Structures are given as C-alpha cells and as structure tokens.
Amino acid sequence: MLEALGDGTRRTIFELLAAGPRSVAQIADGLPVSRPAVSQHLKVLKEAGLVSATAVGTRRVYAVDPAGLAAVRAYFDRFWHQSLAAFAQAAEGGATGNPVEERS
Template sequence: MLEALGDATRRTIFELLAAGPRSVAQIAGDLPVSRPAVSQHLKVLKDAGLVSSTAMGTRRLYALDPRGLAAIRGYFDQFWNQAMVAFAQAAENPPEEKT
C-alpha cells in the first residue's frame, strides 16, 4: 500500500483527492502529465486500495477509499503508540545523574 505512494505523481493525485472526488480530466488539469498517465497512476492507487471510483454518466469520479486511509493510519499509529510507550518509560525512569 505504501509502495503506491512512493511515486511523487501518485502522492500528488492522492493529495488532490483529499479535497474531494475528481475525474481524470480534473486531475490531469492540475498535473503536468497526460490523462492516460493519470489513469495509470489511478489504477495503481486503486489496486493498492487507496482510491475508489464511481461511474457518473460517461466518466468516472475517483475518491480516496476510507478503508485504505484507515489501513495507512493503523500502520503509522503502531509507531506512534510505540514511541509514546518509550517516552512514558523514559519519563518514569530518568537516567541517574553522575556527580
């Protein structure tokens, strides 16, 4: 899942979709890449579970997938929780001062 965000263009698309659903044409309008390239990036993001699509007439709207966001948050929360435990342990057991 995180591998999909390893590409700068995909991260930008991901960030654009955070503002709300968009079509390929709308996304391509904000990027220096073609519509076919945007479609390829969206496929990678969709395959990773980070983006979903909905048919709206003759076009598709892409949006962030809440389940994918929850998975990313869960991944990073584990590190946050470990850091907080380590901080609490360090605060409760400060190193002895040498005099």
C-alpha cells in the same frame, strides 16, 4: 499502500482526491502529466486500496477510499503508540533505565 504513495505524482493525486472526488480530466488539468499517465497512477492507487472509482455517465470519478485511508492511519498509529510508550518509559526510568524513586 506505502509503495503506491512512494511516488510523488501518486501522492499529489491522492492529496487532490483528499480535497474531494475528481475525474481523470480534472486531476490531469492540475498536473504536468498526461491523462493516460494519471489513469495509470490511479490504477496503482486503486489496486492498493487507497482510492475508489464510481461511474458517472461516461466518466469515472475517483475518491479517497475511507477503508484504505484507515489502514494507512492504523499502520502509522502503531508506530506513534510505540514511540509514546518508549518516551513514557524513558521519562519514568531516566536515561539509565532505572525507575524514578517515588517521593513522599
């Protein structure tokens, strides 16, 4: 998933879709790339599980896949929790790692 978002154009497409579902034409209208290029970027995002597509008439409308977004969030939350735990440990133990003495 992170590889898919590593490309600036794909990140922009993902951010556009976060605002709401869009067709390839709607996405391409806001970007300096062709519709075929947008389709290729959407294919990568879809394979990564970050977006889903729904047929609406002859068009495909793309949207952020909530399950994919949850997986990305869980990935980053893991680091957030580790960082908070390390901060709490440092705050309690000081720079030397010794526990802070309790005061009465």
